[in-house]
Amino acid sequence: MSEARVEIQVDTAFQVAFEETHLDQLLVEVAETALQREHVTGPDRVTLMITNDEALRRLNRDFMGYDEPTDVLSFNNGSGNNASGNNAPGFELAPDSTALDSDAWPDIDGEESDALGDIAISYERAVAQAHAAGHDLARELSILTAHGVLHLLGYDHAEPEEHRVMFDKTDEILSAVAGLSGRHVDNQAGSRTSA
Numbered sequence: 466m467s468e469a470r471v472e473i474q475v476d477t478a479f480q481v482a483f484e485e486t487h488l489d490q491l492l493v494e495v496a497e498t499a500l501q502r503e504h505v506t507g508p509d510r511v512t513l514m515i516t517n518d519e520a521l522r523r524l525n526r527d528f529m530g531y532d533e534p535t536d537v538l539s540f541n542n543g544s545g546n547n548a549s550g551n552n553a554p555g556f557e558l559a560p561d562s563t564a565l566d567s568d569a570w571p572d573i574d575g576e577e578s579d580a581l582g583d584i585a586i587s588y589e590r591a592v593a594q595a596h597a598a599g600h601d602l603a604r605e606l607s608i609l610t611a612h613g614v615l616h617l618l619g620y621d622h623a624e625p626e627e628h629r630v631m632f633d634k635t636d637e638i639l640s641a642v643a644g645l646s647g648r649h650v651d652n653q654a655g656s657r658t659s660a
Contacts, residue, residue, distance in 0.1 A: 475489060476514075486603065498611075503634065508582075512580075586613065
């Protein structure tokens with residue numbers, strides 16, 4: 466496997482919070498750890514986008530059929546891997562964007578062969594879920610990032626055994642990341658996490 470590559474795009478509304486707390490560095494480390502631990506072969510480039518509830522609602526509606534916000538969505542590029550879910554195109558934030566613009570989605574034909582897929586996370590939903598779970602925002606965003614990468618790699622949680630395996634792997638990934646070890650994952654990464 467080539468060295469895992471993770472690009473992070475943060476909505477302008479949340480950039481200051483990320484810069485002050487170095488959350489971008491943490492989430493890149495979580496995604497790279499997940500890829501290093503679980504990825505065997507094939508594409509390994511991941512784009513992680515942190516945006517708002519409205520952007521996740523639109524993506525959830527347009528690609529998953531649920532007209533409601535959600536915490537995390539993973540979009541597999543379908544380039545030679547066995548991940549489940551939609552083979553939806555990737556996304557990209559415009560430099561001055563405050564929310565995802567559906568016109569900003571590039572044509573999948575232009576994707577590089579090493580692109581595994583894209584993950585979108587709602588910052589607002591992560592804040593609410595962190596508060597409800599009684600842990601910090603960094604922990605919640607890390608859970609959602611690991612969860613999204615696992616979906617890209619083909620893991621799902623529709624069946625009880627799949628759920629156990631996927632959330633155990635999330636625990637293992639977070640335990641391997643410096644600064645997150647020793648803290649147990651809540652295993653409730655949202656009411657409707659999607660592939």
